[in-house]
Amino acid sequence: MSAAAEGFAAEEVVVRGDSLLRRAWRTLRRDRLAVISFAVIALYVAVTLLGYAGLLPDMQERVGEKYEPPSLSFAKLLGTDIFGRSILYKILAGAKTAMTIGFIVTGISLPIGIGLGALAGYYGGRVDAFVVWLYSVISSVPSILLIVGISYVLEKGITAICIALGVVSWIGLCRLIRGEVIKHRNREYVLAVRLLGAGDVTIIFRHILPNVFHLAIVTASLSILSAIKSEVILTFLGVGIQDGSSWGTMITDATGELVSGIWWPLAGVSGAMFLIMYALNVAGDALRDALDPKLID
Amino acid sequence: MRRTSIDPRTTLGILLGLLGALTVLAGCGGEEPATPGNGKKIFTDARRSAHKSLDPPRQFDGASAEIIMNVYDTLVEYDYLARPYRLAPGLLESMPEKGPDGRSYTFRLKQGVRFHDDDCFEGGVGRELTADDAIYSIKRFADANVNLKSWVLLAGFVTGLDEFREKTRELGKGVDYDTLEVPGLRKLDDYSFEVEFTRENPLALFPFAMTSMAILPREAVEKYGEDFASHPVGTGPFRIKQFSFRGTMILEKNPNYHGTYPSEGAPGDAEAGLLAAAGQRLPFLDEVHMPLIEEPQPAMLKFKKGELDWIGIDKDNFPNMAYQDEEGRFHLKEEFAEKYHHYAAPRLTAEYFSFNLQDPLVGPNRALRQAIAYAVDTPAFIELILNGRALPLQTIVPQPIAGSERDTGFQYYRRDPEMARKKLAEAGYPNGEGLPELVFEYRAATKDARQGFEFIRNELAEVGIRAKASFNTFSAFLKKLESSNFQIASAGWQADYPDAENFFQLVYGPNRTPGPNSSTFSNEEFDALYERTRYMENGPERFALFAEMAQIMKDEVPLLLRFNSIAFGIYQKDVLNMKRHMLIDKPYKFLDKKAEAMPAAEAPAP
Numbered sequence: 001m002s003a004a005a006e007g008f009a010a011e012e013v014v015v016r017g018d019s020l021l022r023r024a025w026r027t028l029r030r031d032r033l034a035v036i037s038f039a040v041i042a043l044y045v046a047v048t049l050l051g052y053a054g055l056l057p058d059m060q061e062r063v064g065e066k067y068e069p070p071s072l073s074f075a076k077l078l079g080t081d082i083f084g085r086s087i088l089y090k091i092l093a094g095a096k097t098a099m100t101i102g103f104i105v106t107g108i109s110l111p112i113g114i115g116l117g118a119l120a121g122y123y124g125g126r127v128d129a130f131v132v133w134l135y136s137v138i139s140s141v142p143s144i145l146l147i148v149g150i151s152y153v154l155e156k157g158i159t160a161i162c163i164a165l166g167v168v169s170w171i172g173l174c175r176l177i178r179g180e181v182i183k184h185r186n187r188e189y190v191l192a193v194r195l196l197g198a199g200d201v202t203i204i205f206r207h208i209l210p211n212v213f214h215l216a217i218v219t220a221s222l223s224i225l226s227a228i229k230s231e232v233i234l235t236f237l238g239v240g241i242q243d244g245s246s247w248g249t250m251i252t253d254a255t256g257e258l259v260s261g262i263w264w265p266l267a268g269v270s271g272a273m274f275l276i277m278y279a280l281n282v283a284g285d286a287l288r289d290a291l292d293p294k295l296i297d
Numbered sequence: 298m299r300r301t302s303i304d305p306r307t308t309l310g311i312l313l314g315l316l317g318a319l320t321v322l323a324g325c326g327g328e329e330p331a332t333p334g335n336g337k338k339i340f341t342d343a344r345r346s347a348h349k350s351l352d353p354p355r356q357f358d359g360a361s362a363e364i365i366m367n368v369y370d371t372l373v374e375y376d377y378l379a380r381p382y383r384l385a386p387g388l389l390e391s392m393p394e395k396g397p398d399g400r401s402y403t404f405r406l407k408q409g410v411r412f413h414d415d416d417c418f419e420g421g422v423g424r425e426l427t428a429d430d431a432i433y434s435i436k437r438f439a440d441a442n443v444n445l446k447s448w449v450l451l452a453g454f455v456t457g458l459d460e461f462r463e464k465t466r467e468l469g470k471g472v473d474y475d476t477l478e479v480p481g482l483r484k485l486d487d488y489s490f491e492v493e494f495t496r497e498n499p500l501a502l503f504p505f506a507m508t509s510m511a512i513l514p515r516e517a518v519e520k521y522g523e524d525f526a527s528h529p530v531g532t533g534p535f536r537i538k539q540f541s542f543r544g545t546m547i548l549e550k551n552p553n554y555h556g557t558y559p560s561e562g563a564p565g566d567a568e569a570g571l572l573a574a575a576g577q578r579l580p581f582l583d584e585v586h587m588p589l590i591e592e593p594q595p596a597m598l599k600f601k602k603g604e605l606d607w608i609g610i611d612k613d614n615f616p617n618m619a620y621q622d623e624e625g626r627f628h629l630k631e632e633f634a635e636k637y638h639h640y641a642a643p644r645l646t647a648e649y650f651s652f653n654l655q656d657p658l659v660g661p662n663r664a665l666r667q668a669i670a671y672a673v674d675t676p677a678f679i680e681l682i683l684n685g686r687a688l689p690l691q692t693i694v695p696q697p698i699a700g701s702e703r704d705t706g707f708q709y710y711r712r713d714p715e716m717a718r719k720k721l722a723e724a725g726y727p728n729g730e731g732l733p734e735l736v737f738e739y740r741a742a743t744k745d746a747r748q749g750f751e752f753i754r755n756e757l758a759e760v761g762i763r764a765k766a767s768f769n770t771f772s773a774f775l776k777k778l779e780s781s782n783f784q785i786a787s788a789g790w791q792a793d794y795p796d797a798e799n800f801f802q803l804v805y806g807p808n809r810t811p812g813p814n815s816s817t818f819s820n821e822e823f824d825a826l827y828e829r830t831r832y833m834e835n836g837p838e839r840f841a842l843f844a845e846m847a848q849i850m851k852d853e854v855p856l857l858l859r860f861n862s863i864a865f866g867i868y869q870k871d872v873l874n875m876k877r878h879m880l881i882d883k884p885y886k887f888l889d890k891k892a893e894a895m896p897a898a899e900a901p902a903p
Binding site for chain 1: 594612613614616617681682742743744747748751752754755758765766767768
């Protein structure tokens with residue numbers, strides 16, 4: 001009987017999922033701004049992958065004199081810094097750091113948020129009380145303090161930032177999923193599979209979650225964005241990335257340089273941040289429109 | 298319509314945040330401009346941080362000392378104009394006279410010096426200063442319940458004072474000092490007393506010039522108790538008119554001040570107009586306004602608007618306003634030179650990298666330390682990171698202090714990548730192969746610290762040494778130093794008194810951690826030389842021994858010597874008598890302003 005139930009469920013997911021995704025794809029393709037945004041994100045991802053493959057130019061290399069303004073050579077396209085290093089190369093290294101942190105943090109927070117949210121919503125009672133207590137406690141601590149604290153314990157650096165941001169950024173998603181699951185758990189289709197004898201795990205993961213998963217996708221795209229922002233801000237404040245390969249570091253340096261009329265480091269790094277932030281925002285929005293069942297018809 | 302749901306706050310917020318960080322600082326403050334009103338001479342000078350305590354023996358920070366040195370007096374003080382730095386009588390008639398035993402000094406107080414008028418005195422009128430006040434203040438300085446910070450500078454100097462300190466520790470707070478005699482402090486009459494030192498010691502008088510040894514009246518301590526820290530009663534050139542912790546502290550002239558302007562100066566002082574006021578009664582200013590402005594940028598904007606009279610130039614403003622010529626002299630750019638005067642003077646500081654000799658990697662490997670010393674280019678660092686505002690150290694002694702390389706002629710390492718590679722191979726790491734990443738500890742997480750490290754990292758990378766940095770808070774940094782929990786630390790030392798001994802003690806064996814010898818260097822030959830030179834008068838004999846000590850420090854590299862920074866500041870053209878003195882940070886009592894000039898004719902020239 002359980003085998004039969006599973007077969008039935010699997011079939012349902014395939015049919016629903018397929019059509020939902022296909023419909024979403026059609027919607028997205030029609031939106032040119034969204035397509036451009038996805039291309040920008042893909043470009044940043046490519047830079048990140050190139051960085052890990054060791055194919056990005058060395059940001060420590062001195063390519064010219066100190067503080068050369070932008071010129072037409074590739075390395076000096078965005079000018080040079082105090083040591084004569086290429087601003088462009090530094091921005092690429094910063095992009096690698098930012099994207100890495102964006103994805104890892106989302107990778108940490110998504111499973112926690114979805115898992116705890118689903119458990120709390122489905123079981124209610126003590127489980128729910130515990131999860132609600134947990135995220136209330138965590139969110140009652142000002143997150144910047146918590147992050148600073150964690151990064152001091154774990155020694156500053158990329159690992160600490162990822163863990164610290166991951167630990168605090170699952171809360172929003174958890175709340176959302178919990179609410180949705182509470183709505184779904186007494187729906188007819190859930191009652192039906194339960195009558196067919198499906199276990200709790202099957203019900204949660206094979207039946208309820210696919211119906212709320214579009215929320216997770218949208219949240220993920222925004223979570224990458226907020227992780228990148230947080231990394232830059234933390235590094236700007238001096239508790240983030242220490243080796244200089246961060247946009248936050250570049251902004252810290254630029255504050256003093258701007259007084260001396262050296263505008264290109266700040267302009268370059270602001271442009272790079274603006275592009276990815278804007279693209280992630282537009283993409284997140286487009287995904288929500290495309291995936292929300294209420295907006296499909 | 299869908300696009301409207303894009304959250305513009307996210308991107309805009311970041312951009313605004315960045316711009317905000319730059320601009321909002323300029324808008325804060327809002328102090329009233331210090332326009333000289335009703336003919337009063339008002340000098341306005343920003344404080345960079347808030348003071349900790351105005352109770353002399355309870356403080357040991359720059360911000361507190363700046364105020365205390367203008368409200369209180371010390372028995373001896375530094376001569377404002379003389380260079381090299383030397384002591385001059387403060388509350389004394391003349392410098393203490395050495396007795397026949399070479400250890401006892403007679404201190405004779407000026408007569409007629411009065412404390413500021415205050416309610417703690419009978420009738421609210423300040424009474425005359427006597428020898429009892431001086432002895433009381435010295436005892437209070439030694440009280441273990443009062444002075445937790447600066448005692449070490451007098452420890453072991455005065456006969457019986459260390460035992461007195463131990464007694465106060467046993468007896469706890471509120472000891473009556475009259476019941477505890479100190480054999481080395483003897484009152485001769487109302488205006489003179491004798492201090493007996495434990496041995497002949499040319500350094501013995503320096504601590505008496507520290508702000509923490511300022512002379513204060515017992516009545517005020519007893520009346521105000523804990524509040525004494527914010528209710529100073531001294532004999533100084535100014536008294537506090539408006540007390541403010543984070544706002545504008547206002548000092549007003551003490552009309553009964555006893556001090557006079559020095560009548561002798563260093564060569565060139567007369568030409569510079571610094572002796573125009575010779576022999577005149579101090580102070581000249583009616584009020585000193587000290588607003589608290591922590592960030593350099595708003596302070597500079599205020600200075601340019603004429604709301605501050607004096608300011609040090611920070612690194613970011615320097616390239617806009619000043620430059621260094623080929624011979625290394627500093628100048629203001631023309632548009633600023635028309636409006637302001639400037640000075641450039643070496644500080645009494647030494648910056649260095651301290652190698653932890655307990656560390657299993659850099660500790661036992663002398664060749665590795667030498668390789669690092671050959672790899673770094675300090676002059677280039679000074680040029681790029683400090684806008685040229687420092688002198689490379691050749692010995693641990695900074696230039697203005699007797700016994701520096703000016704007297705010894707000693708030369709330290711110069712960058713030599715070939716030698717660095719050779720030494721690295723000798724250390725067992727040819728081309729850096731097999732050498733783990735070195736860790737540099739910094740005492741701040743600031744932009745300057747990070748850029749400074751990036752420079753060093755590039756230099757080291759060129760010879761095959763990899764390095765990373767850890768940027769600490771100052772307290773975390775000190776903890777690492779005190780527990781020998783570091784590999785290489787970017788450390789520095791500021792003179793407590795202008796003598797070379799104060800710098801050589803940084804590598805004296807018995808001063809090992811938790812003392813100031815953070816590298817835990819211990820070398821019998823060096824220690825013996827140190828002990829010989831410690832109590833010697835300056836002269837060729839002492840300097841020759843200094844050169845030997847410098848050679849040991851160069852061979853063993855417990856510290857990698859770097860630079861002695863230069864203070865560069867500007868002040869308004871109507872400020873008189875300015876001569877930057879590194880041990881008198883705020884010499885308000887000597888400063889003057891030109892009498893208010895007639896307002897410039899507003900009509901354009903015909």
